[in-house]
Amino acid sequence: MEANQETSHEHHHSKSDWYDKWYKPLLVIPVIIMIISLAYIGFFYYQNHTIMLRDSSLTGGTTVTITGGDIDTVALGSQLKSQFPDIVIRKLTDIRTGKPVSVMVESSASPDQLKPALEKALGYSLTGQNSSIEFTGSSLSQSFYSQLMIALVISFILMSFVVFISFRTFVPSMAIIFAAFGDIVIPLAIIDYFGIRISAAGIAAFLMLIGYSVDTDVLLTTRALKRKGGTLNSRIYGAFKTGTLMTITALVAVLPSFFIVTALPDSFRQIFFILALGLFADIFNTWLTNASIIKWYCTRRRIE
Amino acid sequence: MKISWKIWMLIVFLVLSIILIAPSFQKGVVIKSVEKDSTAYNQGLRTGMFVTAINGVTVNNFQDFTKEMNLIFPNATTDTTSAVTSNPTKNITQQNLSKSNSSALQNKTSSASSANNIKLIITTTDSEFVLFDNLPPAITVSDIPSSRIKTGLDLSGGARALVKAENKSLSANEVSDLVAITSNRLNEFGIADVTVKPVSDLSGNNFMQIEVAGATPSDLNDLISQQGKFEAKIGNDTVFVGGKQDITYVARTGDQSGIYSCSAYQGGEVCNFRFAISLSSEAAQRHSVITNKLGINATNPQYLDKQLDLYLDDKLVESLYIGKDLKGSTTTQIEISGSGTGKDQQEAYNDATTNMKKLQTVLITGSLPYKLEIVKIDSISPVLGKEFTTNILYLAIIVFIGVSLVIFIRYRKIKITLGVILTMLSEAIITLAVASLIHWNLDAPSIAGIIAGIGTGVDDQIVIIDEALSKGSDTRSLKEKIKSAFFIIFTAFFLTVAAMIPLFWAGAGLLKGFALTTIIGVSIGVLVTRPAFSDLVKLIVKD
Numbered sequence: 139m140e141a142n143q144e145t146s147h148e149h150h151h152s153k154s155d156w157y158d159k160w161y162k163p164l165l166v167i168p169v170i171i172m173i174i175s176l177a178y179i180g181f182f183y184y185q186n187h188t189i190m191l192r193d194s195s196l197t198g199g200t201t202v203t204i205t206g207g208d209i210d211t212v213a214l215g216s217q218l219k220s221q222f223p224d225i226v227i228r229k230l231t232d233i234r235t236g237k238p239v240s241v242m243v244e245s246s247a248s249p250d251q252l253k254p255a256l257e258k259a260l261g262y263s264l265t266g267q268n269s270s271i272e273f274t275g276s277s278l279s280q281s282f283y284s285q286l287m288i289a290l291v292i293s294f295i296l297m298s299f300v301v302f303i304s305f306r307t308f309v310p311s312m313a314i315i316f317a318a319f320g321d322i323v324i325p326l327a328i329i330d331y332f333g334i335r336i337s338a339a340g341i342a343a344f345l346m347l348i349g350y351s352v353d354t355d356v357l358l359t360t361r362a363l364k365r366k367g368g369t370l371n372s373r374i375y376g377a378f379k380t381g382t383l384m385t386i387t388a389l390v391a392v393l394p395s396f397f398i399v400t401a402l403p404d405s406f407r408q409i410f411f412i413l414a415l416g417l418f419a420d421i422f423n424t425w426l427t428n429a430s431i432i433k434w435y436c437t438r439r440r441i442e
Numbered sequence: 443m444k445i446s447w448k449i450w451m452l453i454v455f456l457v458l459s460i461i462l463i464a465p466s467f468q469k470g471v472v473i474k475s476v477e478k479d480s481t482a483y484n485q486g487l488r489t490g491m492f493v494t495a496i497n498g499v500t501v502n503n504f505q506d507f508t509k510e511m512n513l514i515f516p517n518a519t520t521d522t523t524s525a526v527t528s529n530p531t532k533n534i535t536q537q538n539l540s541k542s543n544s545s546a547l548q549n550k551t552s553s554a555s556s557a558n559n560i561k562l563i564i565t566t567t568d569s570e571f572v573l574f575d576n577l578p579p580a581i582t583v584s585d586i587p588s589s590r591i592k593t594g595l596d597l598s599g600g601a602r603a604l605v606k607a608e609n610k611s612l613s614a615n616e617v618s619d620l621v622a623i624t625s626n627r628l629n630e631f632g633i634a635d636v637t638v639k640p641v642s643d644l645s646g647n648n649f650m651q652i653e654v655a656g657a658t659p660s661d662l663n664d665l666i667s668q669q670g671k672f673e674a675k676i677g678n679d680t681v682f683v684g685g686k687q688d689i690t691y692v693a694r695t696g697d698q699s700g701i702y703s704c705s706a707y708q709g710g711e712v713c714n715f716r717f718a719i720s721l722s723s724e725a726a727q728r729h730s731v732i733t734n735k736l737g738i739n740a741t742n743p744q745y746l747d748k749q750l751d752l753y754l755d756d757k758l759v760e761s762l763y764i765g766k767d768l769k770g771s772t773t774t775q776i777e778i779s780g781s782g783t784g785k786d787q788q789e790a791y792n793d794a795t796t797n798m799k800k801l802q803t804v805l806i807t808g809s810l811p812y813k814l815e816i817v818k819i820d821s822i823s824p825v826l827g828k829e830f831t832t833n834i835l836y837l838a839i840i841v842f843i844g845v846s847l848v849i850f851i852r853y854r855k856i857k858i859t860l861g862v863i864l865t866m867l868s869e870a871i872i873t874l875a876v877a878s879l880i881h882w883n884l885d886a887p888s889i890a891g892i893i894a895g896i897g898t899g900v901d902d903q904i905v906i907i908d909e910a911l912s913k914g915s916d917t918r919s920l921k922e923k924i925k926s927a928f929f930i931i932f933t934a935f936f937l938t939v940a941a942m943i944p945l946f947w948a949g950a951g952l953l954k955g956f957a958l959t960t961i962i963g964v965s966i967g968v969l970v971t972r973p974a975f976s977d978l979v980k981l982i983v984k985d
Contacts (some may be wrong), residue, residue, distance in 0.1 A: 205826045240826065249819070266599070270826055275817040278604070282948075285643060289944035296940035304933045339887050342945055342953045346894060346960065349941030353901050353934045360930050367917055380908040383852055384901040390844040391897040395837055402837070403596050403830050403886035409956070410890065 154371045157433075165430040168422045172320050175327035182330040190326065193335040196283045198276025199246035202256060204269045209241045209260070217259045222247050226335075242404070244335075249273045286341040293345045294318070297352065305359060313431040314355040317423040321351040324423075325415035339405035343412035350388070350413065351420040354381040355428050362432045363441065370436050374429055381424060388417050444981075452974035455966075456868050459875030465589045468567070469502045470494040472587075477580035480695075485571045487564065487581060495565035504585045514560060515578045590878045594885025594955065597831045599824025600655040601662050606647070607812035614640065617648040620810065624650060627670065627807040631799060641951055649817070653883075662821075669813050670804035673753045676764075679732045681750065682725040685808020690774075691720035692805050699802075701794050704787050711790035715798040716779040719805060726772040734770035739763075752778065754804065778805075834889055841893060842866065845900055853907065857982045862903050865975045869899050872970065873963045888955035895963020898938060902931045902967060903975055910979045920983065924976050935968045 183189050194201045211227045218225050222245040230239045245252050249271050257263050264271075274282070297318060302311045322344055329336065361377040362370065395402060395410040436442075470492045476483045495501055496510045562573040573579055595602050605620075606612060612620065617640040625638045641651045654662060672684030682688035693699040699717035706712075721729065736746040746769055749761040760780050780801060782794025845866065850859040873892050877884055884892075909927040910920060918926070938960065945957035 203823075203826060205823055205829075239829070266601075266821060267823055267825055270820070270822040272820040272822075273816075273818060275815075278817040281643070281645060281647070282952075285645065285948040286953075289948035292944040293941045296943065297937055300933065300936045300940045304936075338953060339890075339956070342887065342956050345941050345945055346891075346938075346956070347941075349934075349938035350894065350898060352937055353898065353930075356933045356937070357905060357930050360926070360933070364929070365926060376908070376912065380904060383848070383908075384904050387845050387848050387900045387904065388897045390848050391841045391893060391900070394840045394844065402833050405596070406830075406834070406886040406890050409887060409894075413894065 153375075154369070157371055157374075161430045161433045164426050168320065168427040171422060172323060175320075175323045178327045179323065179330060190330060191333060191335045192279075192283060193337045194244050194246070194279070195272065195274050195338045196279050196286075196336065196341075197246065198274055198279040199244065200249045200252045201272045202243045202249075202252060202264065202269055203271075204241045204243070204256075204260070204264065205239070208238055211241055214241075214243075214259055218243075218255060221255055222252065246276070282338055283341075286338060290341065290344055290348075293348050294322075297348050301352070301356075304356070305363070307363070309435045310359050310363060310432060313428045313435075314352055314359060316431075317355050317420070317428045318348055318352045320423040320427065321347055321416045321420050324419035325412055328415055329412070334411075337405055337408055340408040340412055343409040344416075346409070347413060347416035351416050351423075354384055354420060354424045357381050357384070358424060358428055359432060362436060370433065370442055374433065378425055378429070382421070385417055385421055389414060392417070446977040448973040448977045452868060452970055455872055455970050459868075459872045462875040462879055463589050463591055463871070466586060467588075468492055468586050469500075470567070470586060471501060471504055471507045471583040472585075474582045474584050477695075480580035481573050481575045481577075482564075482571075482579035482581050485573050487566075487571055487579065492567045492586060493564055493583060494567060495563075497563050498565075504583065507583055511578050514562065591874055592878065592881070592883045593827075593831060594883040594888065595653060595655070595820065595827075596822050596886045597827045597834070597884070597889075598655055599822050599827040600653065601819065601821040602651065602653045603662070603666055603816050603820075604641070604818040605650045605652065605666055605814050605816055608815040610812060612648045612812070614642070614648055616811075617650055620650050620812070620814075623807060623810055624652065624666070627803055628652075628654075630806050631803045643947060643951070663816070663819065667814055667816050668800075668804075669755055669810045670807065671753075671755050671809035672801075672804045675751045675753065676732050676736070676748050679728075681729050681732060682721055683809070684805045686806075687808070688722055688725040689719050689805050690722050692802050693718040694802055699798075701791060701798070704790060707783065710783055710785055711787045712781050712783045713787070713790040713794035714779060714781045715794045716777050717798065717802060718775060718777050721774045721776060723772075723774070726774045729768075730770050730772040733764060733768055736764075736769060738766055752780075754801070759801075830886065834886070838870075838893065841896075849900070849904075855982075858907060858979070861975060861978045861982065862900065865903060865971050865978075866896055866900060869896055869963065869966055869971045872966045873959060876962050876966070877959060882955065882958065884959070885955050887953055888959045891956040891959035892963055895960045895967070898934065898964055899967045899971065902927075902934065902972055905930050906972070906976050906979055910976075910983050920980060924980070927976070928972075931968060931972055935964050938964050 179189055209229075211229050215225065215227045218227075224246050226242075226244040228242045228244075230242065231237065243252070243256060253264060253271065298311075298315050301314045305311045305314075325344075325347070357380060358374065358377045361373045361380075365373055368376070392410040392414045395407055396414075473487060473489055473491045473493065475489055476487050493501055493507065496507070497514065499506075499510055501507050501510060559574045559576050562575065562579065564571045564573065564579070592598075607616075607620075621638050621640050625636070628636045628638065636652065636654045638650060638652050640648060642648045652662075652666060670684065674681045674683070694717065699715075701713050701715045704711060704713040733746060736748050739745045739747045742763070744766055745763040746766055748764070750764055751758055752760045752762070760778075762779065778801065780794070780797055782790055782792070782797045784790035784793050842863070846859060846863050849862045850856075853859065870892060873895065874884075877888070882888070906924065906927045909923040912923060942957040942960050945953050
């Protein structure tokens with residue numbers, strides 16, 4: 139790889155010129171994506187009076203997971219719709235075998251109401267062996283949700299502190315914080331678009347995202363500002379090579395959970411789904427937004 | 443090749459971790475509990491022993507154990523040998539019921555030999571126990587865990603409840619009192635593997651959290667949410683209430699306790715139970731004063747004109763006639779009775795047994811000081827949990843292979859790839875060891891945290907490799923390069939910790955596991971595995 143870089147020096151130069159010319163216009167792309175995302179979240183809030191749809195662990199209600207057995211979810215839904223208008227039924231299928239793994243039934247009703255109705259519709263009783271029941275009271279779930287939101291804000295503030303203490307310069311630190319903000323906003327907009335119902339574990343994943351996704355930004359900023367030798371462009375390019383490999387391995391770690399096996403706990407899949415979205419968003423936010431800001435900053439400060 | 447102290451440190455940590463996790467290949471079943479004063483107890487069987495054979499037949503797992511017990515005691519209910527890993531089939535048949543009528547009332551501890559006593563030889567890893575009894579041993583067993591790693595509720599199956607007092611916010615002290623009474627109650631009821639602990643959340647609310655591992659007992663809900671206020675009244679006068687103050691003894695085994703009759707009733711079946719209790723002298727005195735005021739029943743002259751009404755949580759459960767001889771007597775011995783119903787005799791028998799146990803439990807433990815409300819209850823089927831665990835293991839293997847492949851494709855160096863794989867593996871093992879050291883139950887979010895932690899670990903290793911391998915115009919020494927890599931690594935570490943810390947308190951700590959394992963993982967990373975890896979890379983680069 140290294141030898142490769144030496145021989146293609148000419149090629150590298152033309153790339154370098156290209157970047158010098160275009161880095162400012164490139165900044166427009168992520169800013170547009172960010173504005174669209176924020177606008178969509180705003181629109182979503184206007185329509186649904188919440189910034190994200192939440193599952194029963196955060197709105198209050200019951201989730202019954204029925205294992206095994208081929209259940210006609212459509213028939214089940216139409217049977218229960220009149221009694222529980224807000225019922226949501228999902229089917230989990232194992233992608234490898236195509237066999238149904240489990241059926242999840244969610245409603246704001248209490249287990250005392252939902253379970254007997256389900257048993258009647260299914261024609262057999264639900265035991266601790268063939269089903270799982272999760273119930274959260276509505277006042278508790280409200281307080282869980284607001285607490286997790288507070289935790290998210292605290293987490294973001296703490297992250298910002300660490301960034302400022304580490305770099306002690308305003309613009310580069312703000313660039314990292316801005317990228318981290320984008321890493322949360324873009325996945326949230328995508329989740330809203332698909333109407334995914336977020337669980338408590340899902341919000342925890344957003345917190346993790348704050349810590350996880352800024353690694354590449356830290357790498358970029360350190361290489362650009364602190365490393366000596368080489369041109370600024372070559373340092374940014376080196377950071378880009380390292381950073382994309384980091385993101386690729388991270389994606390390899392989180393993606394199999396929804397492509398290969400589907401019979402995983404819902405909390406588990408949701409954590410990984412949100413991390414994956416955040417890592418994708420981070421590719422833009424680091425290598426377009428943050429890189430352009432850093433390049434701009436260094437050029438003005440005459441850091442070569 | 444000289445191995446530096448940092449690499450030695452990693453090796454030492456790794457060995458210690460494997461010892462801590464203590465993978466076990468012991469075959470058999472482990473005894474989870476032994477009923478006090480039962481034959482099994484008196485013969486020396488104790489909790490924690492490994493049963494390897496019964497009557498010379500090797501027992502490898504829980505299935506073997508139940509199969510063997512059912513063969514030896516075909517007529518007995520397997521109630522006493524239930525286990526946490528799976529539900530034993532309860533087989534009460536017609537003839538068995540008539541047998542239970544006599545045997546349940548018979549004192550298990552009495553050595554009064556019965557003709558149909560069965561010889562049972564239980565072999566454990568250390569010795570052999572010989573039991574003569576007509577009932578299965580009063581022990582509960584489960585599969586021997588294959589390591590000291592404990593999985594959480596969503597992976598092993600079980601139930602978890604968050605409880606608070608109705609219309610009242612509890613102080614930390616009140617919650618700890620509640621925890622004490624509840625643990626006592628669950629223990630008396632005989633639910634194994636239960637943890638009750640106080641938890642609080644960001645807004646200062648206190649809850650009681652109850653976790654029951656393994657198969658979920660269906661009556662958990664009742665046991666928690668019932669205040670268990672027991673009152674025995676004659677008219678409007680309270681004679682005695684549940685708890686040690688008034689009740690000094692509750693018979694639970696022997697001929698003073700059991701189900702004594704079953705009969706057809708309104709298209710179903712009803713079974714009746716009874717058990718004896720002893721009253722304290724104050725309660726007996728009260729009984730005397732109150733009964734003294736009563737007259738003789740006009741229609742049933744052998745009884746007094748008022749009945750003894752038993753209330754559980756303000757609901758009348760039973761009314762007992764009082765014999766006329768008891769008028770004004772300071773009796774301390776009272777027989778409590780009740781019933782259970784069901785579609786058939788088996789159901790009625792089970793219902794009566796449960797009702798009896800519940801009543802005995804509240805009589806012993808007394809009522810809870812508050813009316814409780816379950817604000818969150820999750821019960822996870824062990825079948826689903828098992829499937830989850832298997833799939834997570836597959837997933838972990840796929841992630842390992844995938845990450846290793848990406849690293850190999852990028853660097854095309856076997857030594858570096860192996861270094862990354864070994865570091866990933868040791869990080870996972872040490873994290874698991876720390877989790878088992880602090881007795882942390884690994885639930886699904888915790889495992890997600892471990893995988894994410896390993897993900898950041900690999901990121902850091904890539905930073906180290908790329909810094910160390912950087913050439914061209916980079917004139918820094920290898921040591922300086924590694925130092926600069928560690929600046930990035932430490933900043934990333936503090937960022938992850940800062941981002942996860944708030945989860946320790948938010949939402950009553952239900953997502954603490956996720957934060958905890960991630961923080962453990964990255965901490966082990968920066969303290970142990972990363973320094974060792976950087977030395978490893980130095981060695982490889984110098985070669």
